[in-house]
Amino acid sequence: MRQKLLEIFERLLRNYGPRHWWPAQGPFEVIVGAILTQNTAWTNVEKAIGNLQAVGALSPRVLAGLPAAELERLVQPSGYFRQKARRLQSFARNLLERHDGSLERLFAGSLTEVRGELLALHGIGPETADSILLYAAHFPTFVIDAYTMRIFSRLGIVDDRQKYEEVRHLFLSHLPPDAPLFNEYHALIVEHGKTCCRKREPFCGACILSDICLLYSRRPQ
Numbered sequence: 001m002r003q004k005l006l007e008i009f010e011r012l013l014r015n016y017g018p019r020h021w022w023p024a025q026g027p028f029e030v031i032v033g034a035i036l037t038q039n040t041a042w043t044n045v046e047k048a049i050g051n052l053q054a055v056g057a058l059s060p061r062v063l064a065g066l067p068a069a070e071l072e073r074l075v076q077p078s079g080y081f082r083q084k085a086r087r088l089q090s091f092a093r094n095l096l097e098r099h100d101g102s103l104e105r106l107f108a109g110s111l112t113e114v115r116g117e118l119l120a121l122h123g124i125g126p127e128t129a130d131s132i133l134l135y136a137a138h139f140p141t142f143v144i145d146a147y148t149m150r151i152f153s154r155l156g157i158v159d160d161r162q163k164y165e166e167v168r169h170l171f172l173s174h175l176p177p178d179a180p181l182f183n184e185y186h187a188l189i190v191e192h193g194k195t196c197c198r199k200r201e202p203f204c205g206a207c208i209l210s211d212i213c214l215l216y217s218r219r220p221q
């Protein structure tokens with residue numbers, strides 16, 4: 001399995017090149033983006049981040065102190081704006097109360113400790129927590145998202161009924177604990193899922209994984 005996962009990574013990297021993720025300036029912006037990107041396209045997140053940037057709200061202290069209605073207005077382009085405004089403030093207030101607003105202090109614990117703290121916060125599920133841990137804190141954890149499930153179930157490596165933690169464990173247990181590898185691998189999965197292995201009508205004929213793909217091998221001749 002290790003060989004297979006590494007081979008898929010190498011092929012994706014050769015085909016798409018390094019993705020230079022995460023598209024953000026600094027770890028706090030990564031975290032804001034990870035919360036805002038839930039159930040929406042990145043272009044909408046960029047608009048919301050632009051609004052926050054324009055009023056100097058990309059800092060835990062400013063963000064935590066904004067009136068709820070004002071924050072909702074600023075993040076409205078990202079959709080589900082009431083929920084997301086609450087989630088952002090929950091994160092920022094926890095950071096201020098428990099770590100004096102310092103991400104360095106939050107990230108000083110072990111991967112398990114920090115992950116547990118993030119998962120206990122309002123509206124932070126495993127995918128958001130792992131995105132924060134990997135892209136803001138550079139912990140070696142794997143992000144499992146809809147693209148990962150789609151591609152790896154089509155390849156025959158996971159079952160799409162498997163739970164998040166099982167699939168995450170599959171990657172973590174077979175690959176070296178290497179944050180830059182996991183960073184690039186997840187970014188490449190997203191690229192492949194968006195451009196080739198699309199939800200409907202994937203471009204299998206042009207896919208660099210077609211010779212090892214279970215779904216493709218079962219296609220009608």
Ligand code: SF4
Binds near residue numbers: 196197203204205208
């Ligand atoms: S061959 Fe088709 S289904 Fe399989 S990974 Fe490639 S695009 Fe996806």
